[in-house]
Amino acid sequence: EVQLVESGGGLVQPGGSLRLSCAASGFTFSNYEMNWVRQAPGKGLEWVAYISSSGSTIYYADSVKGRFTISRDNARNSLYLQMNSLRAEDTAVHYCARDRLGYCTNGVCDHHYYYYMDVWGKGTTVTVSS
Amino acid sequence: SSELTQDPAVSVALGQTVRITCQGDSLRNSYASWFQQKPGQAPVLVIYGKNNRPSGIPDRFSGSSSGNTASLTITGAQAEDEADYYCNSRDSSGNLWVFGGGTRLTVL
Secondary structure, three states: OOEEEEEOOEEEOOOOOEEEEEEEEOOOHHHOEEEEEEEOOOOOEEEEEEEOOOOOOEEEOOOOOOOEEEEEEHHHOEEEEEEOOOOHHHOEEEEEEEEEEEEOOOOOOOOOEEEEEEEEOOOEEEEEOO | OOOEEEOOEEEEOOOOOEEEEEEOHHHHOOOOEEEEEOOOOOOEEEEEOOOEOOOOOOOOEEEEEEOOEEEEEEOOOOHHHOEEEEEEEEOOOOOOEEEEOOEEEEEO
């Protein structure tokens, strides 16, 4: 069974740090790009960071750039998010999600290829509060 | 980066058809994906690409797109379809992801 399991969340004071982990199983982790997505209480989904399969390409949302670091260990089938200088607005459930590339093959296609996030973990909660 | 706009709330009578829309410039370059999220649960992918459903997603869910607008249609809505629905796509650069603000679907 393809599965992602996040861990590492908790209560941290403003300005503090936390390291989230995402353990992958049921698929060849090293073949897939990965993402972190978060959801503040009562709010919508917000993409946080992306990392390529090798780890050589990384992108961040402006809201976390310079404070968060995404990384991966393909030998351990694990994805990480190092969160520094945490703020109250970082309080959220944090999900890891697998990134996929697909090709349009049915009928007339407006776009020949596309990306999507097909597998999500259940999330880990980060609370930033004094 | 770019934004995706969704109506905050939509309602549908049981068994009727409902369309949830998502607008944004990035959709001119990319298909949207659609996610269903029920309270206290992780998002679940329901539509991706031109109109593809992951295994286990009922065929009453379908997707379409035109210009800068993507749509998720539920034909014959069921009580269990009551949930929040989010669209997303890569942004205009193709590197970053953007999500719509979500649409809360109520089945009456």
